[in-house]
Amino acid sequence: MIFLTHAVLDEPTLRAAVTHSGAGAVLVFHGITRDNFQGRTVTRLSYEAYEGMAEAQMTAIAREAEARWPGVRVAIGHRLGVVPVEEASVIIAVSAPHRGDCYAASRFAIDTLKARVPIWKKEHYADGAEWKANKESGHGVDVGEIEER
């Protein structure tokens, strides 16, 4: 299950998408919006995406994790538009036969999403607004595999 939505992300749906009788571990990562950045108070956050490509990249990340850690299943939902503080902008649910692979695949999925998935975040402050870049964003560094066309 891979999707973008303007609605509130529903954790039980994402968790159910990866839970099955052969899984021994399930991790659900929530990336949530924070009310401050380097001392400035954030009043509002909004996200926009290159939607077709973002979904394709999220799907590729899930498939890469599932290939690298056998038995792993990955589901990812990312929210767009205004996301109020403390609500989830992204939820990644991962199941695995054992916890070690579950932690590794969960970490891989969020780190790779931040580096590769074309989604942008705007932070609005009392005195302005800024597009905020992830430190993982692949600019000026090797983005990993450049896909064959």
Place this chain on the structure above:
Amino acid sequence: MSGQKDGHTAAHLQVTVLLFAGLRERLGADRSEQTVAAGTTVADLYAQMFPVGPQGRLPVMFALDQCYVSGTTALHDGAEVAFIPPLGGG
């Protein structure tokens, strides 16, 4: 592909550029139809559309038909191009 129609050489290509985040705000549009010379690369087109200003040029990644490519990739007629500003998802 329409570049070869009527037997003419495809000296010029029509491409659609999608703009996001700060680049969208700078141009005041979320897409732009561009006509470029054959042989133009995605990085060439970025330099043409976003000349270096006083603050330099935003470092971007390049996407062609929804896949990441290097800046040296040549455009083709009908291409969907996107300049990908620094990412903020997650």
